[in-house]
Amino acid sequence: MGASYLEISVFHRGFPSVVKDLKYLDSHDWVKVEGNSVTVGITDHAQDHLGDVVYIELPEVGAPVPQGNGLSVVESGKATNDINSPISVKVVEVNEELNDSPGLINSSPYDKGWIIKVEVSGSGELKSLMDAGKYTKFCEEDDIH
Amino acid sequence: MANPCQLQAHKIGAPLMNLIKLKGVPILQQLHLEECLLRTSSHNWCIINQGTNRPTIVMGVSGKPAELLKIESVLCDQIPVVRRFTGGGTVVVDPNTIFVTFICNKDAVAGLQPYPQPIMSWTGVLYNKVFQGIGDFHLRENDYVFGDRKFGGNAQSITRNRWIHHTSFLWDYEVRNMAYLKLPARAPEYRLARGHLEFICRMKDYMSRSEFISRTIEATKTDFSLRSAEAESIETTASVNTKFCPTTRLLTKYELEAAAVASPSLGSLSRSF
Numbered sequence: 001m002g003a004s005y006l007e008i009s010v011f012h013r014g015f016p017s018v019v020k021d022l023k024y025l026d027s028h029d030w031v032k033v034e035g036n037s038v039t040v041g042i043t044d045h046a047q048d049h050l051g052d053v054v055y056i057e058l059p060e061v062g063a064p065v066p067q068g069n070g071l072s073v074v075e076s077g078k079a080t081n082d083i084n085s086p087i088s089v090k091v092v093e094v095n096e097e098l099n100d101s102p103g104l105i106n107s108s109p110y111d112k113g114w115i116i117k118v119e120v121s122g123s124g125e126l127k128s129l130m131d132a133g134k135y136t137k138f139c140e141e142d143d144i145h
Numbered sequence: 146m147a148n149p150c151q152l153q154a155h156k157i158g159a160p161l162m163n164l165i166k167l168k169g170v171p172i173l174q175q176l177h178l179e180e181c182l183l184r185t186s187s188h189n190w191c192i193i194n195q196g197t198n199r200p201t202i203v204m205g206v207s208g209k210p211a212e213l214l215k216i217e218s219v220l221c222d223q224i225p226v227v228r229r230f231t232g233g234g235t236v237v238v239d240p241n242t243i244f245v246t247f248i249c250n251k252d253a254v255a256g257l258q259p260y261p262q263p264i265m266s267w268t269g270v271l272y273n274k275v276f277q278g279i280g281d282f283h284l285r286e287n288d289y290v291f292g293d294r295k296f297g298g299n300a301q302s303i304t305r306n307r308w309i310h311h312t313s314f315l316w317d318y319e320v321r322n323m324a325y326l327k328l329p330a331r332a333p334e335y336r337l338a339r340g341h342l343e344f345i346c347r348m349k350d351y352m353s354r355s356e357f358i359s360r361t362i363e364a365t366k367t368d369f370s371l372r373s374a375e376a377e378s379i380e381t382t383a384s385v386n387t388k389f390c391p392t393t394r395l396l397t398k399y400e401l402e403a404a405a406v407a408s409p410s411l412g413s414l415s416r417s418f
Contacts, residue, residue: 027305049260054331055207055232068305073206078233078287079261079301080206142258 017044019110024135041114045139050076053102058094065089089118160253162189162369172197176393180230182248183309185389190248196240200322202226205233211408226396233300241317248309254368274364280351286333294346316348
């Protein structure tokens with residue numbers, strides 16, 4: 001990806017990290033916006049709280065996903081966790097490697113652990129995106145509660 | 146001793162939770178109801194179902210029959226196999242299993258982060274109250290145990306704004322039903338490669354059904370104000386929500402046979418079908 005890493009050392013969490021050049025959602029997903037193409041994954045904060053990912057359900061390529069609907073389901077331990085789409089999208093690519101190696105989401109959440117690429121009708125539709133600094137603060141507040 | 150006014154004052158401000166008490170409702174039907182309430186309701190729910198109608202195998206969302214089940218026996222004895230919408234492992238449930246489910250909005254319990262471990266810990270605190278002083282109860286690596294023997298298995302699903310935590314409690318079980326399950330590849334460390342019968346125990350050896358249910362309801366009142374909901378009206382509401390399609394389903398005979406044929410260790414099964 002060639003992105004630079006901004007590491008925040010937070011004593012009680014050990015090793016969280018936030019990537020400077022990505023954008024973030026309050027659902028703890030990261031997005032990389034390149035024109036109308038958006039790559040989606042979950043953040044280091046999310047994977048840390050979910051635990052070891054053992055399985056992921058990936059959507060069909062070409063499938064339209066309405067706003068608020070599920071893009072993917074991640075299983076960790078005893079729990080399934082939804083990844084929802086904040087806007088209406090079309091799935092253009094999925095990370096097939098995750099079928100055999102779901103743990104990439106834990107070990108490389110911003111790189112090899114990317115989950116889905118989608119097509120949006122306009123990147124302006126992705127409102128409420130946080131930059132790295134705002135997301136870091138958001139995570140700190142999330143952990144206080 | 147707190148006077149009634151103080152107890153009432155404690156309840157004020159506690160979020161409301163609807164309590165549904167069922168008996169013998171088939172587990173597939175219970176899971177469909179739960180999935181619908183998780184995804185389409187905005188209320189908090191506690192569901193207690195005393196037993197399912199017949200022995201049934203229930204796998205988690207990623208369960209693979211060939212890895213988890215002795216498929217030949219399952220098919221021969223016509224045991225239904227359900228794949229549920231939550232994570233976690235495989236259980237055999239029957240009329241002597243007690244099911245307890247919590248479905249909550251993510252901000253229902255003050256200070257509770259909607260992630261797997263905090264939710265699991267919250268239930269551990271709840272059931273610590275239920276089993277206080279009984280049988281060395283604790284939450285151990287996501288299971289409820291007496292000592293080192295499991296009697297309650299858990300599973301969860303977490304959505305954007307809500308979560309579900311459901312448990313199957315082995316109030317009693319049939320030894321022969323455990324024989325349908327293989328030793329799982331993913332097992333808690335404390336299991337120490339024990340077979341099923343050396344790993345689990347019966348809740349009836351520690352507590353009566355009625356006492357368990359009444360204690361569970363009381364423990365739930367720590368965080369919620371409970372009100373009873375009529376099961377029939379809930380099911381009617383759930384069934385008319387025609388937009389919702391549950392993912393929990395019964396595996397077909399053909400799917401089980403195909404899994405058996407695809408498994409190299411069950412080559413003989415391919416010749417008998």
